[in-house]
Amino acid sequence: KAKEMGRNNYKIYNSTMDEEIRKKIKIEGEIRKALKDREFFLHYQPKVNVRTGKITGLEALVRWNHPKLGLIYPNYFIPIAEETGLIKEIDEHVLELACLQIRKWIDMDLEPISIAVNISAESFNESKFMDKLEFILMNTAIDPSFINIEITETAAMENIEYAHNIMEELKKKKISLSMDDFGKGYSSLSYLKIFPIDVLKIDKLFVDGIGVDKRDESLIKAVVTMAKELGIKIVSEGVETVEQLEFLNKIGCHEYQGYLFSKPVTIEEIEHMMCESGDFRIKSKSV
Numbered sequence: 390k391a392k393e394m395g396r397n398n399y400k401i402y403n404s405t406m407d408e409e410i411r412k413k414i415k416i417e418g419e420i421r422k423a424l425k426d427r428e429f430f431l432h433y434q435p436k437v438n439v440r441t442g443k444i445t446g447l448e449a450l451v452r453w454n455h456p457k458l459g460l461i462y463p464n465y466f467i468p469i470a471e472e473t474g475l476i477k478e479i480d481e482h483v484l485e486l487a488c489l490q491i492r493k494w495i496d497m498d499l500e501p502i503s504i505a506v507n508i509s510a511e512s513f514n515e516s517k518f519m520d521k522l523e524f525i526l527m528n529t530a531i532d533p534s535f536i537n538i539e540i541t542e543t544a545a546m547e548n549i550e551y552a553h554n555i556m557e558e559l560k561k562k563k564i565s566l567s568m569d570d571f572g573k574g575y576s577s578l579s580y581l582k583i584f585p586i587d588v589l590k591i592d593k594l595f596v597d598g599i600g601v602d603k604r605d606e607s608l609i610k611a612v613v614t615m616a617k618e619l620g621i622k623i624v625s626e627g628v629e630t631v632e633q634l635e636f637l638n639k640i641g642c643h644e645y646q647g648y649l650f651s652k653p654v655t656i657e658e659i660e661h662m663m664c665e666s667g668d669f670r671i672k673s674k675s676v
């Protein structure tokens with residue numbers, strides 16, 4: 390009897406495994422096709438100065454315009470893309486789209502605003518990463534200081550020395566660097582000392598605790614104080630309420646992102662927003 394049950398369990402386990410693997414393979418094929426057919430595009434979420442409320446930069450967030458399913462968000466395909474290595478191609482494509490957007494603004498005689506691009510550990514630790522980046526920068530002929538690279542501590546931890554070298558190369562090119570989702574994983578304050586980070590992004594997890602959990606508030610305060618002493622800019626992610634924003638202002642957090650100001654939106658909506666607020670400037674030319 391036990392044997393029978395065991396066999397049945399095995400069967401069930403096996404068939405769900407099969408199904409999951411089949412689903413993954415299907416999505417993998419669809420991602421390949423999507424790259425070829427240019428189905429990925431970008432939404433942008435503003436980064437905003439806590440004090441002035443002015444937009445200081447944008448973060449590019451990839452979206453998939455699936456021919457059958459419509460708009461798909463990264464949580465659905467980034468994990469599979471990371472597992473299969475396809476993320477390297479997605480990240481390269483996103484970098485190119487972001488640089489092309491900056492090129493467009495330059496061609497329109499508008500003062501470009503900097504764009505942050507998320508780079509997965511697999512992409513960051515690929516030996517061709519810097520070459521790919523340089524190639525894109527060369528082809529679009531943009532000032533590299535308009536690009537910010539967002540990585541998580543996972544990318545930096547894989548091989549600390551290697552990551553450090555890449556970061557130094559980015560610095561030399563005047564590309565700024567953000568540590569994303571700080572506090573979510575095994576984040577350690579010592580990373581701030583080890584790595585040449587320009588921006589530290591405090592994860593939404595902590596921001597959610599503002600006004601709810603004193604421990605979250607203390608943690609954010611401590612991180613802001615320490616980062617300031619190290620000359621690192623702090624961006625709080627996922628700000629949704631005025632109360633959260635007021636707390637961040639009080640403790641001297643520099644910038645924030647979140648639905649309170651804007652969800653990630655199309656480039657047209659960003660341009661509209663920036664024209665309305667007068668943040669979109671025509672380059673030094675007489676108007």
Ligand code: C2E
Binds near residue numbers: 464479647
């Ligand atoms: P992330 O880089 O930490 O981006 C922040 C995520 O939080 C975005 O989700 C954004 O839409 C969401 N968010 C922003 N403000 C709020 C808020 O106030 N409330 C709530 N509930 N959510 C908010 P999204 O666009 O779905 O992206 C999820 C993650 O996917 C990103 O997290 C990033 O890790 C990854 N990702 C997105 N684009 C790319 C990409 O081009 N390459 C790579 N490698 N990863 C990407």
Ligand code: MG
Binds near residue numbers: 448507539569
């Ligand atoms: Mg990010």
Ligand code: MG
Binds near residue numbers: 570
């Ligand atoms: Mg984040």
Ligand code: MG
Binds near residue numbers: 569570
């Ligand atoms: Mg994230």
